[in-house]
Amino acid sequence: MQKLTNKEEEVMHILWKLEKAFVKDVLAEVKDDKPHYNTYSTIIRNLEDKGYVGHTAFGNTHQYFPVITKEEYRTGFMSNAIENYFGNSYKSMVSFFAREEKISAEELREILDMIEKRK
The missing domain is CATH 1.10.10.10 (Winged helix-like DNA-binding domain superfamily/Winged helix DNA-binding domain)
Incomplete structure (x- = not known):
């Protein structure tokens, strides 16, 4: 893309x-x-x-x-950003937002709940 x-x-x-x-x-x-x-x-x-x-x-x-959906573009855009700026590490990306105070502990708990529910 x-x-x-x-x-x-x-x-x-x-x-x-x-x-x-x-x-x-x-x-x-x-x-x-x-x-x-x-x-x-x-x-x-x-x-x-x-x-x-x-x-x-x-x-x-x-x-x-x-021709492409917003979701398709977002997926490609985010994949490129994570690869180029966070060494393909989602952990690095999330910790970046935590350090920058762009994500709260409550939001992190919600994300963990979503992950746990998938299992």
């Missing part, structure tokens, strides 16, 4: 939300600095080249839709 730029990820989140959209629909969802229409058109075409987006043609215009 090819890595996406921040703008490409932003567009993918919009497409996952809308399910199908023309470039103008994507642009209408952008909250921050709205770049030119052609900029977003190029981003969406790049996403299509990378295999993340497909389209249906309506004359000269295209309606775009996600």
Whole structure:
């Protein structure tokens, strides 16, 4: 799975939300600095080249839709992050979040309960 730029990820989140959209629909969802229409058109075409987006043609215009689900992307993204930043160790990842105080002891207990229930 090819890595996406921040703008490409932003567009993918919009497409996952809308399910199908023309470039103008994507642009209408952008909250921050709205770049030119052609900029977003190029981003969406790049996403299509990378295999993340497909389209249906309506004359000269295209309606775009996600080809991969948000869950598929999240799985690939997290696998890459864990491999690249935590040496493929989930223990290192969880301990990182604990040290950074991003996860509480109660949340860790809930995770342990989920693991125990699977056994």
